[in-house]
Amino acid sequence: MDVFKKSLVSFIQGIIKEKKNIQISHEESEKLIKNPPDSSFGDYSLASYYLSRYGFKGKPEEIAEEIFNIFIPDFERIEDLFDKIEIKGVYINFFVDKEKFASHIIQDVAGSNGNYGRTAHEKPLKVIIDFSSPNIAKPFGVGHLRSTVIGMSLSKIYEFCGHNVIKINYLGDFGTQFGKLITAFCRYNDINFSEFEKDPVKVLYGLYVRIHKDEQTDATANEEAKNRFKMLEDFISINKRSLEEYLGNLNFKKTKKFFGGENSAEGISDKIKLSEKNKNAFCGTQEGQYDLWRLFRKLSINEFKRIYKSIGIEFDAYEGEASSAEFSNDIKDILLESGIAEVSEGAVIVRIKGVKAPALIAKSDGTSLYLSRDIVTAISRMAKYNFDKMIYVVGSEQSLHFNQLFGIFDMLKENLKENIDKLKDSPNFKRYVSIMGGRLVHVKFGRIIGMSTRKGNIVFLNDYIEEASLKAKEKLNKERLERFKDGGTVAGEVTDLIKTTSKITPVGEKSEAEQTSLKIGIGAVIFNDLKTRRATDVNFNWDNVLSFEGQTGPYLQYTVSRINSLVSKLNALNIDSKHPDFSFSKKDTDFNDIFLIAKQIACFKDAVNEAMEQNEPSVLSSYALELASLFNKYYQNYRLIGNDINFIKPRLFMLSSVRTVLTQILNLLCVPVLERM
RNA sequence: GCGUUCAUAGCUCAGCUGGAUAGAGCAACAGCCUUCUAAGCUGUGGGUCGCAGGUUCGAAUCCUGCUGGACGCACCA
Structure with missing residues (x-):
């Protein structure tokens, strides 16, 4: 807050206390001050209708009159900073000394060392922001960009406001879909391995689409996928620890960097080499399938990291759902024991107050679901980070899921009060669940509608940015050539452009013009996603995106x-x-x-x-x-x-x-x- | 069917914890480069704020109903 508003707040607060003996707190007084819609109404205004809640009687116009008459005799107290005070209808308008104001603000910025507006918070909150979270083995599309840039931007905003932020990318690296993927990989004999090496994610996505299609006509494909997923989940849980033990070990670790835990696929590339010949060796055993899964995971992460780097996104931690899968059975048991969950049609469900749809915790074949893994994940993050707030940046189509997740934590907390004995063997679990309430937030956003390329249906982020950059480059070219024509001071730039407009660009060495147009393209694409309010669905339109x-x-x-x-x-x-x-x-x-x-x-x-x-x-x-x-x-x-x-x-x-x-x-x-x- | 959410200018959107005359950008039209980068600036036209009620001194904003769209609703994530 600038000194002008500050002194106005004290002025209003002080006079009302002295003359009317009404105490209004500093914060409340600040809220009384509004910014008029037009500068002819002054620079700050006091809206009299708010004052009725502090005991002022009468119509807003009369209150304004009364206040104005109280203010006038003491206007000299702020005369140093303000030119005049006016009454207009229900408003009392204050006019700043414009010269002082302008001078003061500019000086403020100049003296801030580029940190103007930044807050050093006395009690910074520890905020986890979970965003981007793409699915493994699927291309990074424009849909994911929304979560990515909203999450990254919020991370920066919270930090700028003085809070401690932990940016987590929670990869969709687990679930039935991986049963499908492994099934596809093992079933089809015509996989192009040289292409697989070049662009693994594309090939994996192709496999996924293909098996999905085959499932429509071939029931055995679906069956096989389920079995393979069960094998995978069983294998991951083979060294069974209890959730309680796991939470105890995580216990408020100070480390900020955390890479995917025990199921991390880091550093496995040399061990596993896929080829047409050895392919089947992976498909026959549990361990082989696990290795396959790890490889798919690793290849995808590499691809994601490349994309993130190119658009300036970074994370403090990459986590995966798989890390939580090991404990989803424990969660299921706890929920059943505490009486929150029940068995229905062979599956385990929770009926949540205020949420119509029952929440599904475990499938009838015993394998875990998204929701149960998310419960584990939230608790282990609490154990690891002791966060004050955790924000999930996920599309609004998953509102129900988060209502269920938050609802279950509310129920658990209630349950802890009532049936504290039932969970006496789980002190860690109890401790973390008891402080979870109210700290979880779903930051939802609308969908991107009507997106299509000139050829196909999905727009990949790469193509999207490339198209924007190309447009930028054309424009840059034209602009600078014109400037060259007139002034002649930019000869260097133009030669630069002529060099780089030819198709052959030296790998790794991008010219200034090339870098500039890339940055413009990225800027256009990212800003396009951040300029509208989150809730609104974005109509994807090439003309809008490519308009600069x-x-x-x-x-x-x-x-x-x-x-x-x-x-x-x-x-x-x-x-x-x-x-x-x-x-x-x-x-x-x-x-x-x-x-x-x-x-x-x-x-x-x-x-x-x-x-x-x-x-x-x-x-x-x-x-x-x-x-x-x-x-x-x-x-x-x-x-x-x-x-x-x-x-x-x-x-x-x-x-x-x-x-x-x-x-x-x-x-x-x-x-x-x-x-x- | 139930739930969530959205509806403002031809198009894309601000404005929404009630408050002064509903604002931008695009598109259209008319102008501005011998002068600091025209990806800019100036001007013109364009609105029953989806519809109907209610609360209030005051409603685009809050509540209810309706219409229309989007999304979600049991073994996907």
Whole structure:
């Protein structure tokens, strides 16, 4: 909060206490202050209708009148920062001293070392964010991008607000689908092994689609898949430890890095080599199938990591469902013993209060399900990390699943109170479950509708970004060639472009233009996913994604580049920045636009907080677009070069303030920042 | 059928913990590059905020009903 709002809060709070003997807390007073929709209504306003809840009597207009009359005689207390105070209907409007305001805000940013808006929290929360979580052996599509970028962005936002974040990628590496995959791999004799080596995920996905199709006509395929999955799960549980023992060992480990635990597939590549000849050796035994599964898992993870790296996403831990599968039987037993679960049609279910659909814990053949594994996972994460909050960034189509998961924890907690004896042999389990309540959050998001390529149905992320980058490159090409034609200062860049537009690009060495267009493509794609509120379904439309004008990522990148360029040109004028000057004069023609920019900058922190509270990165997208738009208007309407140095100096700080905030937001939104475009 | 969720300009969306005159971008049309990057800027047109009630001094925002769409609802994840 800036000093202006702060002093206004104290003013309002103090006067109401003195004159009316009504005590309103600092926080409450802050909520009384609103930002008027139009600057002609002032810069802050007090809405009188809120005051009736503190004992003020009468119609809102009358309360406003009363308050206004109380304020007026003591206005001198804030006269230093405020110009005037007005009453308009039910509102009392405060007008800041615009010169001081602008100067103060710009100075604030300049003095923040690029950390403007960042909070150092006194009691940081430990927040787990579970996101992306793709399924093994399936291509990483545009659908997964949504969870990935929302999760990554939220991670950055929470960190920026001073909390400790643990980013977990919970891989879909287990379940009946792997029975299917192994079945397919073992059944079909025409697998192209050289292609498998080149693009394993593609081949695996092909197998998955094929077996799925065959299952429609061949019942034995389905049967075989079930059996193979059961064998896999049995094998994983072969060195049976109890859940209680496992939780005891995890016990609040300090380590932040954690890689998939005992079932980790790391480092197995040399041991397992698949070929046409040895293929069948893997299919005959439990261990062989386990190795197959580990190999598929490893190949997929490698592919995912490559993709994440390319778009700047990283995790603190890769976990897999398989790690929890070992204990899903324990969970089943605990739930049955405590009387929460019951057997129905051979399967184990839980009926949850307030949730209509019964939750399925175990199948009638005894194998585990997603839900039971998720219960184990949540508890072991509590044991490992002792988190204050855990956010699942998963599509809204899984709302029921999370309602069931959270519902079961609520029931367990209730049950612990009532039947504490029944679980006396599980002290760890009890301990972690008892603190779970209220800490789990499902951050859901809408689907991506109508997505299709010109050829097929699924858009792979690679193709998606490639298409956007290509478009960016064309545009970049045109732009720079035009600049070259006019000015001739960019000869180097154009040669650079001519070199790289030819198809033969040296591997690993990307030119600046190439890197730039890739970053623009990535920025366009990511921003497109983060600009709308999570809940709304996104209509996928190539024209929208490939448009770089208006409310887009490239527009923001462009704005930053523009500032960079201008700032470097102004710096060439030898402005003495050791003795900074933040003073602006109301008389200058550009003053009002500078003031508007300063106002927008001043509420950056509010925007970040709101984004965090609502788990909604789009709050920042909207904010950034507004700021960029204000800046571009300024840029277009006023010219700096050619003015007096003393005139330019404070404006140079204003420019870099805008840049600082925009750059910070681009970082928070995972949109690459460009030096120039 | 039950549950969740959404419906705002031709299109894509902001605005939603009730508050001042419902805002952007795209598209359309009319302008602005001898001058700091035109991926930009200026202007024009475009709205019964799905429909009907209710609560309130005040409703796009909250509640109820209806219509329409999306998603989910027992051995997938």
